[in-house]
Amino acid sequence: MTAVAERRTAPQFSTVTRLRGWFRNPWGKPRFLVLVTWAYILWSIVPVLIAVQFSFNATRSRTIWDSFSTRWYWGDPVDSVWHDPTLRHALVQTFKLAGADVLIAVPLGVLLALGLARWHGRGSGASNFIMLFPLVTPEIVMGVSLLLVFSELFTFIHTGTLAQILGHVTFSISFVVVIVRGRLFSIGRQYEEAAADLGASPFVALTRVLLPLLTPAIVASAAVVFAISADDFVISQWLSKGGDTDTVPIRIYSATRAAPLPSVNAIATIMLVSTLLIVTLGFLAWRFLTRGERGQKSDDLGALGL
Amino acid sequence: MYRRWLWPGFAFPGILWLILLFVVPFYAVVGVAFGTVDPILLQPVPIWNPLDWNVGWLNEVLHRLAPGGIWFDVGIRTIVYVALSLALCLVIGYPVAYYAARHAGRLKGLILILIILPLWISYMMRMLAWVNLLQTDGYVNRFLTFTHVLSQPRDWLAGSSSTVIFALVYGYIPYLILPLFASLDRIDRSHLEAARDLGASPWQAFRTVTLPLSKIGILGGAVLITLPMFGDYYTPNIVSQSPQTSMIGNQIDLYFHGGPQPTIGAALTFVLAGFLTLLMAYYMWSIHRAQQDVGAVGAL
Amino acid sequence: MARGEIDLVDLRKEFAEVTAVDGIDLQVPGGEFFSLLGPSGCGKTTTLRMIAGFEQPTSGQILLDGSDVAYTPPHHRNVNTVFQNYALFPHLNVFDNVAFGLRRAKRPKDEIKTRVGRALELVQLGGFEKRKSSQLSGGQQQRVALARALILNPAVLLLDEPLGALDAKLRKALQIELKALQQEVGVTFLYVTHDQEEALTMSDRLAVMNGGHIEQIGAPQDVYEDPTTVFVADFLGVSNLMDAHAKGARNGACLVDVQSYELEARAGGDVTGPAKIVIRPERIELEPHGSPPGPNRFPGMVERVVYVGSGIQVIVRAATGEALQALFQNTGKPIQYEQGTPVQIHLPAEALRVLPADIGEPAKDA
Numbered sequence: 020m021t022a023v024a025e026r027r028t029a030p031q032f033s034t035v036t037r038l039r040g041w042f043r044n045p046w047g048k049p050r051f052l053v054l055v056t057w058a059y060i061l062w063s064i065v066p067v068l069i070a071v072q073f074s075f076n077a078t079r080s081r082t083i084w085d086s087f088s089t090r091w092y093w094g095d096p097v098d099s100v101w102h103d104p105t106l107r108h109a110l111v112q113t114f115k116l117a118g119a120d121v122l123i124a125v126p127l128g129v130l131l132a133l134g135l136a137r138w139h140g141r142g143s144g145a146s147n148f149i150m151l152f153p154l155v156t157p158e159i160v161m162g163v164s165l166l167l168v169f170s171e172l173f174t175f176i177h178t179g180t181l182a183q184i185l186g187h188v189t190f191s192i193s194f195v196v197v198i199v200r201g202r203l204f205s206i207g208r209q210y211e212e213a214a215a216d217l218g219a220s221p222f223v224a225l226t227r228v229l230l231p232l233l234t235p236a237i238v239a240s241a242a243v244v245f246a247i248s249a250d251d252f253v254i255s256q257w258l259s260k261g262g263d264t265d266t267v268p269i270r271i272y273s274a275t276r277a278a279p280l281p282s283v284n285a286i287a288t289i290m291l292v293s294t295l296l297i298v299t300l301g302f303l304a305w306r307f308l309t310r311g312e313r314g315q316k317s318d319d320l321g322a323l324g325l
Numbered sequence: 326m327y328r329r330w331l332w333p334g335f336a337f338p339g340i341l342w343l344i345l346l347f348v349v350p351f352y353a354v355v356g357v358a359f360g361t362v363d364p365i366l367l368q369p370v371p372i373w374n375p376l377d378w379n380v381g382w383l384n385e386v387l388h389r390l391a392p393g394g395i396w397f398d399v400g401i402r403t404i405v406y407v408a409l410s411l412a413l414c415l416v417i418g419y420p421v422a423y424y425a426a427r428h429a430g431r432l433k434g435l436i437l438i439l440i441i442l443p444l445w446i447s448y449m450m451r452m453l454a455w456v457n458l459l460q461t462d463g464y465v466n467r468f469l470t471f472t473h474v475l476s477q478p479r480d481w482l483a484g485s486s487s488t489v490i491f492a493l494v495y496g497y498i499p500y501l502i503l504p505l506f507a508s509l510d511r512i513d514r515s516h517l518e519a520a521r522d523l524g525a526s527p528w529q530a531f532r533t534v535t536l537p538l539s540k541i542g543i544l545g546g547a548v549l550i551t552l553p554m555f556g557d558y559y560t561p562n563i564v565s566q567s568p569q570t571s572m573i574g575n576q577i578d579l580y581f582h583g584g585p586q587p588t589i590g591a592a593l594t595f596v597l598a599g600f601l602t603l604l605m606a607y608y609m610w611s612i613h614r615a616q617q618d619v620g621a622v623g624a625l
Numbered sequence: 626m627a628r629g630e631i632d633l634v635d636l637r638k639e640f641a642e643v644t645a646v647d648g649i650d651l652q653v654p655g656g657e658f659f660s661l662l663g664p665s666g667c668g669k670t671t672t673l674r675m676i677a678g679f680e681q682p683t684s685g686q687i688l689l690d691g692s693d694v695a696y697t698p699p700h701h702r703n704v705n706t707v708f709q710n711y712a713l714f715p716h717l718n719v720f721d722n723v724a725f726g727l728r729r730a731k732r733p734k735d736e737i738k739t740r741v742g743r744a745l746e747l748v749q750l751g752g753f754e755k756r757k758s759s760q761l762s763g764g765q766q767q768r769v770a771l772a773r774a775l776i777l778n779p780a781v782l783l784l785d786e787p788l789g790a791l792d793a794k795l796r797k798a799l800q801i802e803l804k805a806l807q808q809e810v811g812v813t814f815l816y817v818t819h820d821q822e823e824a825l826t827m828s829d830r831l832a833v834m835n836g837g838h839i840e841q842i843g844a845p846q847d848v849y850e851d852p853t854t855v856f857v858a859d860f861l862g863v864s865n866l867m868d869a870h871a872k873g874a875r876n877g878a879c880l881v882d883v884q885s886y887e888l889e890a891r892a893g894g895d896v897t898g899p900a901k902i903v904i905r906p907e908r909i910e911l912e913p914h915g916s917p918p919g920p921n922r923f924p925g926m927v928e929r930v931v932y933v934g935s936g937i938q939v940i941v942r943a944a945t946g947e948a949l950q951a952l953f954q955n956t957g958k959p960i961q962y963e964q965g966t967p968v969q970i971h972l973p974a975e976a977l978r979v980l981p982a983d984i985g986e987p988a989k990d991a
Binding site: 049051052053055056059060062063064066067069070073080081082083127128130131133134135137138140142143146149150152153155156157158159160161163164165166167168170171172185186188189192196211212215221224246249250252253257267268271272274275276283284287288290291294295298 | 329332346349350356357369420442443445449452458463548553555557559578590605
């Protein structure tokens with residue numbers, strides 16, 4: 020017969036022994052790493068916060084703080100973002116390019132992702148390679164090549180907004196493909212097969228089953244394309260014809276090399292907030308649209324192919 | 326289930342776009358680089374037929390990059406900047422990625438967000454932030470003089486190599502930390518526990534288990550930041566107004582926007598692209614080797 | 626009314642490097658619960674997918690109630706599938722999942738509502754209409770998948786290892802439910818599994834597959850008691866294979882030599898030459914050491930006694946060298962055979978089977 024074990028009292032360890040254990044605990048948090056990480060995070064983010072802060076500076080200084088003011092946003096009648104045409108047009112141009120980029124690159128990219136993921140015939144390997152190449156090409160190489168192709172080959176396209184849009188879409192497509200393809204892999208073919216099994220034609224299986232399941236990836240890639248387009252400097256600069264076709268990054272660039280006013284900080288802050296807003300919305304949309312799938316499959320990073 | 330032409334059909338528009346606006350432009354670079362220059366209009370005359378290519382300009386560019394040429398220093402400097410920046414990024418980034426992946430516990434989500442955040446902040450704004458801080462009357466100088474590290478404020482933005490390297494590190498490090506994090510996050514905790522169980526000290530376990538398994542992440546991150554860095558010209562231009570810190574990218578920029586002499590610019594771009602292709606091939610080979618060691622199956 | 630008859634004629638599927646299905650012939654009459662049983666890679670799932678329409682055969686015919694559907698797209702076949710991972714549409718709730726097929730067939734709204742309600746009642750999930758699949762347990766998801774497929778009154782229902790993702794107790798309960806459901810609904814069930822116990826429990830008939838071809842077809846009892854190949858014998862349970870030399874039939878029984886012992890196999894047929902003999906563990910009899918000798922008896926040593934709850938396994942080392950596994954019902958009486966004691970092994974002639982040695986070697990261990 021088995022009996023319940025007798026209660027015994029464990030020996031007490033001295034405070035010194037326990038402290039030593041706390042220090043030497045291999046699974047406890049290494050204090051050094053914590054320090055480095057938080058130091059890095061502060062170093063990474065605080066300068067930007069300071070720049071944001073100075074966009075609200077009452078004086079013309081970007082380095083010496085006076086008091087809170089919105090003059091650089093709309094207050095100052097000459098130099099604020101609202102009143103300075105170069106700054107205002109730069110904002111408009113940036114949003115124009117980003118919007119056009121999303122509207123063109125996302126559909127192209129979704130189709131390309133579907134095609135590359137399912138196509139295994141001749142040419143699919145080369146197509147996959149072509150799709151991946153923009154991701155590893157330095158922007159200056161792309162800028163030079165686009166500038167030259169528009170000046171020597173496709174001469175009907177001049178530098179300016181159209182050329183910039185064409186350039187933006189070209190480097191954005193690959194991002195869409197990677198994001199959507201990751202989602203495709205995590206979905207698999209089972210839902211389309213189940214749909215066909217239940218009587219759905221291939222068209223219905225694609226539109227009523229696959230597309231709704233791809234929506235999180237489509238939304239997320241739209242947000243990503245917006246962000247990388249808004250941030251783009253090199254392609255926009257190389258294909259710009261000056262004036263109204265300059266974007267916010269170009270304005271910031273030229274301003275930092277001259278003697279800028281805090282209005283530069285202001286325009287940068289506006290773009291920062293817009294981009295973060297859109298990225299956050301995209302992320303929340305992803306989470307919302309995949310809310311029924313968590314806990315069963317791999318995490319979001321895994322689905323993105325990271 | 327689906328028609329056989331459906332998937333290639335879907336892929337067609339995107340591939341056509343990429344061919345017209347990505348592949349063909351490369352050929353435009355080659356055509357100009359191996360072309361001639363109209364002596365009267367001083368315009369580049371591209372040569373499209375490979376059999377008629379003029380290697381004169383390519384030779385000129387290689388000449389200038391060789392020891393003794395006017396670009397030799399620039400080339401060496403670029404390589405040094407990139408190498409040092411990569412090293413610093415690894416030294417700072419690896420502990421951060423390691424902590425976030427393995428020790429963050431409940432704060433992991435928050436730390437991940439904070440690490441990813443800079444990726445969404447415009448590069449220009451991040452540079453702008455430091456340009457402001459590094460002004461003669463900016464916070465950096467004020468802090469350093471206040472703590473008596475410096476006796477006088479220093480001009481950080483006038484041709485200082487260390488400022489350029491600092492800016493490159495600041496700008497590119499988030500792109501290194503992310504793949505590193507992903508790679509470290511994937512390492513199964515049980516591998517480390519097995520190592521400790523078999524008698525390895527924490528440092529030995531790190532060296533023999535974690536480090537090799539994270540090699541793929543290190544290589545991936547290195548590719549992600551060094552290739553663009555070689556073409557960077559705007560960072561030196563922003564934080565240093567001096568030709569003493571110019572990189573290869575600056576030369577290309579000069580010959581297109583400063584001169585302009587597009588043919589030389591194209592030839593230099595061609596050489597840069599060739600160099601980067603070799604570098605890329607080396608990376609791919611290393612990653613392939615590392616994957617075989619680990620038995621991992623990874624792909625884009 | 627569709628009968629649900631399946632007829633596979635020389636069905637073959639080749640992929641780039643491997644032939645998954647190597648020319649199989651199979652006939653399943655309507656209303657039967659038929660299982661395809663075999664180890665992973667034997668081709669059972671590929672066969673199922675060809676019948677469903679997700680793979681096109683390299684050659685051969687798939688006759689459904691007489692007409693060849695081998696090249697008909699899946700959405701035009703009167704066949705429905707329950708997938709291994711259920712494949713419930715995540716963006717739809719239970720009602721919309723089950724109604725999916727009816728909506729594709731453009732049935733009127735109230736008809737859909739009634740039929741979905743009835744289908745969910747059939748699988749005991751009445752009231753679950755509004756739930757999302759992520760809110761359901763594995764067993765519940767499985768039942769929704771069943772309802773979704775059965776609601777379309779298919780001629781044949783294909784089930785691809787549907788119970789694989791569930792824990793043992795739930796699996797056993799659902800096996801009984803599935804069998805009862807099939808009998809109630811009368812649809813032909815074609816069930817794919819690698820679990821021989823599952824196949825034996827549920828099927829009216831089953832086919833054992835190996836390496837792309839069918840080894841044996843028959844009712845569970847026939848396949849278990851009378852395996853025709855070594856592979857089937859070994860796959861369906863403990864087979865206690867022994868090498869032997871067959872000497873042909875005499876007086877209706879087959880005589881074999883196992884080393885120096887001559888054994889009689891009642892159902893051996895006329896086999897000569899190198900052979901293997903098979904006996905199931907529950908048919909082995911152990912007699913105390915020193916019992917009077919007789920036909921089909923030889924000495925052995927008890928190596929291990931294992932208590933498995935419902936029974937007791939006794940591993941005996943036969944005088945011929947093999948380790949035989951005997952299984953005794955747990956009757957509550959104390960175990961008579963102790964480790965290390967000698968016994969006399971009796972292999973009753975009616976229980977012994979003889980198989981020619983070169984047919985169907987057992988699959989290699991994974």
